[in-house]
Amino acid sequence: MQPLLKVQALSKTFNIRAGLFNRKKFEVLKNISFSIGKGETIAIIGETGSGKSTLAKLLVGAYSADSGQILLENNTIENNGQRDAQCRYIRMIFQDSATSLNPALTIAEMLDDCLKFNTDFDQAQRSEKIDSTLLKVGLLVDHQQYYPHMFSIGQLQRVALARALILDPKVVVLDEALSSLDPSVRAQIVNLLLKLQLETGLTYILITHHLSLVRHISDQLVVLNKGEIVEYGDTETIFQSPQSKITQRLLSC
Amino acid sequence: MAKFNLFSEDANKSPLARLWRKFKNNHPALVGLWVFIAFCILAATAPFLAPYGVNQQHSDALLLPPSWNEMGDVRFILGTDDLGRDVLSRLMNGATYTFGLSVVAALITTMIGVLVGTFAGISKGLRASFLNHLLDVTLSIPSLLLAIIIIAILGPGLMNTVWAIILALLPQFIHSIRNLIVDELGKDYVTAYRLDGASNWHILSRGIFPNVYEYIVVIFTMALSTAILDIAALGFLKLGAQPPTTEWGAILAENLGLIYLAPWTVALPGVLLFLAVLSTNLVGDGLRKVLQARKAD
Numbered sequence: 001m002q003p004l005l006k007v008q009a010l011s012k013t014f015n016i017r018a019g020l021f022n023r024k025k026f027e028v029l030k031n032i033s034f035s036i037g038k039g040e041t042i043a044i045i046g047e048t049g050s051g052k053s054t055l056a057k058l059l060v061g062a063y064s065a066d067s068g069q070i071l072l073e074n075n076t077i078e079n080n081g082q083r084d085a086q087c088r089y090i091r092m093i094f095q096d097s098a099t100s101l102n103p104a105l106t107i108a109e110m111l112d113d114c115l116k117f118n119t120d121f122d123q124a125q126r127s128e129k130i131d132s133t134l135l136k137v138g139l140l141v142d143h144q145q146y147y148p149h150m151f152s153i154g155q156l157q158r159v160a161l162a163r164a165l166i167l168d169p170k171v172v173v174l175d176e177a178l179s180s181l182d183p184s185v186r187a188q189i190v191n192l193l194l195k196l197q198l199e200t201g202l203t204y205i206l207i208t209h210h211l212s213l214v215r216h217i218s219d220q221l222v223v224l225n226k227g228e229i230v231e232y233g234d235t236e237t238i239f240q241s242p243q244s245k246i247t248q249r250l251l252s253c
Numbered sequence: 254m255a256k257f258n259l260f261s262e263d264a265n266k267s268p269l270a271r272l273w274r275k276f277k278n279n280h281p282a283l284v285g286l287w288v289f290i291a292f293c294i295l296a297a298t299a300p301f302l303a304p305y306g307v308n309q310q311h312s313d314a315l316l317l318p319p320s321w322n323e324m325g326d327v328r329f330i331l332g333t334d335d336l337g338r339d340v341l342s343r344l345m346n347g348a349t350y351t352f353g354l355s356v357v358a359a360l361i362t363t364m365i366g367v368l369v370g371t372f373a374g375i376s377k378g379l380r381a382s383f384l385n386h387l388l389d390v391t392l393s394i395p396s397l398l399l400a401i402i403i404i405a406i407l408g409p410g411l412m413n414t415v416w417a418i419i420l421a422l423l424p425q426f427i428h429s430i431r432n433l434i435v436d437e438l439g440k441d442y443v444t445a446y447r448l449d450g451a452s453n454w455h456i457l458s459r460g461i462f463p464n465v466y467e468y469i470v471v472i473f474t475m476a477l478s479t480a481i482l483d484i485a486a487l488g489f490l491k492l493g494a495q496p497p498t499t500e501w502g503a504i505l506a507e508n509l510g511l512i513y514l515a516p517w518t519v520a521l522p523g524v525l526l527f528l529a530v531l532s533t534n535l536v537g538d539g540l541r542k543v544l545q546a547r548k549a550d
Contacts, residue, residue: 062444092448100441104268104463113459117450147267163445 002074003035004203005090005171010068012054028054029227032068036220038170039201043214043235045250046224052207055224056175059205060092072170088118091164093177097156101148107134107159108144111166118167129166137162138192154185158192165196173205178213190217211251215239223247268547272467275543282539288532295345296353303342307499311337316515334518335511343499344521350411350500351488352529355480358415362422362480363473369423370430374438375453385431388424396421397483404492411484411500414493418483422476429472437461467544474537478530485526501526 010032018024028051036042046052057063059070061083070078077084094100102110108130115126131141137158143151151159157177164172174193178186194217196202206218214221214235221238223231223246230244242248266274277283295302305311311333318325319332319340331341373384391399400417407413437443438461446460487493488502496507501522508518 060448062448088450092445094441094445096441100445102442102446102460102464105459106267109459113446113451113455114449117455149268163449 002037004038004040004073006035006069006071006074007059008033008069008071010055010058010065010070012051012058012063012065027227029058029065032224032227032229034220034222034229034232036171036203036205038203039197040220041197041204041206041218042220042222043206043208043218044222044224045208045211045214047250049226050224051227052224053175056092056173056205056207059171059173060090062092088167089170090173091167091169091171092173092175093157093160093164095176096180097160097177098148098153100160101156101163103148106145106147107162111144111163114163114166133162133166136165136196138188154181154188157181157185157189161189161192169202171203171205173207175207176209179208179210186213193217223250268463269467271547272540272543275546276539279539279543282535282542285532285535285539288528289536292348292352292529292532293356295348296356297349299345299349303339303345305339305342307343307346308338308497309342311339313337316511318515319517331521332515332517334508334515340518340521343504344501344525346499347501347504347522347525348529350494350498351481351484351502351526354411354415355418355477355484358418358480358484359422359473359477362419362426362476363469365419366423366426366430366472367469370427371434371457373427373431374434375457381431385427388420388427391421392424394421396479397486400483400487401490401492404487409492409495411488411494411498414484414487417487418480421483422479426472426476430469433465433468434461437464467540471537471541471544474533474540478533478537481526481529481533 010029011027012029014026014028015023016026032055034042044052044055054063058065058078061078064081064083065078067080068078069076069080072089075084077090105113108127111130111133112126115121115129119126121129130144134141134143139155139158139162143155143159148156148159160177178189181189190213193204197204204217206214208214218235221231221233221235222229223238223244225246231238231242231247238247239251242251276286311329314326314329314333315337316335317329317333320327320330322332325332329339329341331339331344333339334343369384369387373381376384394402396418399421400414403417403420404410404413407416438456443456443460446456451460484493484500485502485505488498488500489506491503491506494500494503496503504522505519508515512519
């Protein structure tokens, strides 16, 4: 089967100030390659500072890579740091939904802006799309006029999901999006995510520390350590027989 | 999941409405706001409201005390000065100069400060440093002294005072605005908005300004109270407004020689200056407290 998203030899280096005039290069990601099919979930795990969040930001386009390609359905959307700005098929849900929503805008205004920037819908089409998206993530149409501070954390995560889904993305990146939730709310959101995946064939890239969640929903697993892939393969296989020492250590805790 | 009331109109408050609700409960700040608004109205309409002309002399009524004194005359509610001019009319017109011009100076400072501070905030590297530190030299001198230096070059006069005050206030303003913008730009919602496809202009107008304009108002009130004091001080030192201009500081200076003979001619402009600065500071302080309270919940 043709993979939906293909990442080839992605690298990212940050310049770090080391002293007054010196700048040190710090390689966050080295030669990352993986691919996912439609409707699959890939989990990325690794210890803190292994480059997981940087990888997420590269995928959605918040950072640009130094070298390497990202291909979506065989179209190159990023080539050696050149991003095709029109591509909004990869969307991201942030770790803390409370800070990733603009406190001064209502939910409707926020979603409306999303549509305005990326589609040629007219007013009626936009409001219809907002209604249907809110219902899809388990919110009510009435929630449109609410400000972010009026929601609970679980609802905010749904709003963040609505914001990601309103542009009909093919890939959704969840950067620790489920970590800050308490178990029952997390279970609700996970079930919602799985339901949406079944219905629309979404692909998820899950970045998390939560191992049982990884085992529960992901098909493939990437283990990162110091910016390099140490293990990549089928989730169940890796959980059964981890090859590298780092994976063994991660999975044993 | 948290319970919520779906159809409650009351709960559906914008951040601004929440701010006002909290501000209303802070009574000193609310009183300050009313006094502040009264001063604004007075500054705009004083020539029409004042009972007599500013320089209209009444030779039959020299140095009359305020009307509640047994020597007073009900025609001149706050008495007259040594030239027989009505103190009330002069003080009312003084609001236009001292308070009104301070507001204008603070507004111009705000506009320039927001413009330069925003550019400094969104640009990077050398350009940001240049914009940010453009007027930093003036930070090394107290604002009043700087104003005196500028007046020494330009010559005394009310408009020169205003320019001097604007120049003295600008660097602090630019720094504060730039810090606000940089803080906001680092937040997740800006990144998320950028990923939605928002341009820099959208991020500023829809993302950042709706979240910082209250802070800009707080900085504005601080600039305003400094401006009021500086304009009055320069008027008092005979470097700013010149008599017979009815600027409060100038009135104070003009009548200083009468302080034993007619204390009301000196005390009343002082009281007004005190009220103007107090109300401005009460509003600014109340607003700052409310903003902190809103952030906390």
